[in-house]
Amino acid sequence: MADITVDASVSTLLYKQAVRLGPVWVSTSTAYVIYRDDSADLVYQKTADGGASWASPVSVHTGSLAALSIWYDRWTPGHAGTVIHMAYGDTVTDLVHYRSLDTSDDSLGTEITVFTGVSLLDGDWTNRVVDVVRAVGGNLYIGFWADSNGGELGFYRSTDDGAAWTSRAQLADGNATDGILLMPGNETDEDDIWCIYWDRSADEISLKVYDNSGDSWAETSIATSMADDVDYYDMSAAPRHSDGHVILAAWSEHNSATADLRVWDIDGSGSITAKTNVLTDTNLGGQVAVFIDQQTDAIYVAYVTTWGASASIKYKKSTDG
Template sequence: MADVWIPSVYTFFHLVATRGGVFWTSPTVGYVIYIDDLLNLEYNKTVDGGATWGGAVNIRTGDIRSFDCWADWQTAGDAGTKIHITYIDTSSDDVRYVYLDTSDDSIGGDDLIEACQGTGSMYIGVSMLLYHITITKTRGGNLAVAFRYEDTNDIVFYGFYTSPDGDTWTSEESPWEADSHYILLFPGNEADNQDVWAIFWDASADEISLKTYDDSGNSWSEQLISASMTESS
């Protein structure tokens, strides 16, 4: 198949998106999630394997600066139909969670995870240095979100939250160390099916490591994957 242009999918996608799809529910049906040129969160759907795409469907109107997604079926043994989405919105100055249910294309949730700390207002900009967020779902069913953002006094705030249902979020021990770090969350493979893995890039030390969240102990451990991981110019 030749390259296909997905309508409206452009602008800030690679700057602020971590994982936006394509999320395939079958060989022909897929979803891509992105931030449009107005900084709204949208999705497009294909029903013919990507040959053509439907128009943009709004998920959240705001000033979305960063987002990440995780589909139920990306977690081993999970037969759910939801794409879980977390995002940072500088219009409402908060971190939020929403989902797209692919069984009927309904959008639900839009729950608060954390309101902006410090000044109560987030710094306005477009960069992963300012905003970074990631989400996953454990094998036991918990959602987990890690994020960082800056307020208008240039103070960086970090968070790690878990939720059993997407409605109630609990602040947990943080894996963050400094503002020059990046994280991708994944379901863990430990005996406790609520544990979480975090691929952790320490840009200041030029190292990539695996951090493991022990859900029962609310603690993190770390194992080096590779040193000398210097970013390219």
């Protein structure tokens, strides 16, 4: 298939604003993308013909969107739900919101305020970030920083499909914004979750495990000497449904001659296994996305090479884990 334009009126800074946008494939023909448009509003678009054409944008939130992430029920191992969960922040109202989109009938749920702040920022990844996930057991979780170093941050849980949210044990190491990827856990308590945590000040990526019943976090290092970039989110992860493991890919540096695109197989704090690099000592590289074919366990890692007026998007595939 040739490249298809989904919409020409998206934010020019989309790469600084969303941890996950989709596409969310609910069948071989139907998918959704969720994004900030060039008016700073949150919208979604849908295809019903495998991506050959896309319907007009549908409004989700009108305001001044600064941070966004999504999670689809069926990205969580064992879940057969039909809901896309959206978490996002607005710089005008200084609110962090949650809203659902049910793909069974395209109905939008009520917009829920998760957190009320005073100084939610736009800008690069050191200013704000938000992520959302559905645990294997069904709980929903949202983690976020709303400003660069002002203490507006939080970790919240919903036990009723997003209708109400309560503050839980703090995920953050401190007020300074770090990178996070919330993931379903593979623990005895199915409402425990994992967080891939990129400590920007320490240049370290770690696994944080949230104990739902004890409301506490435990941390294990994954890799050191991992230099983040403030403009690009240079890590991605996805759960593998066959065994509950998470596959993580991350660049050791951004756009550097000594940069490696590294991969790990994670099954909790006691099982973090470095796999073969996707790329080693690769200049002009950055950004990454991990996809898993849940039917065959094949792993796809996509990345960008060659920066400037034009860029190349490539991928590599592994069929042996």
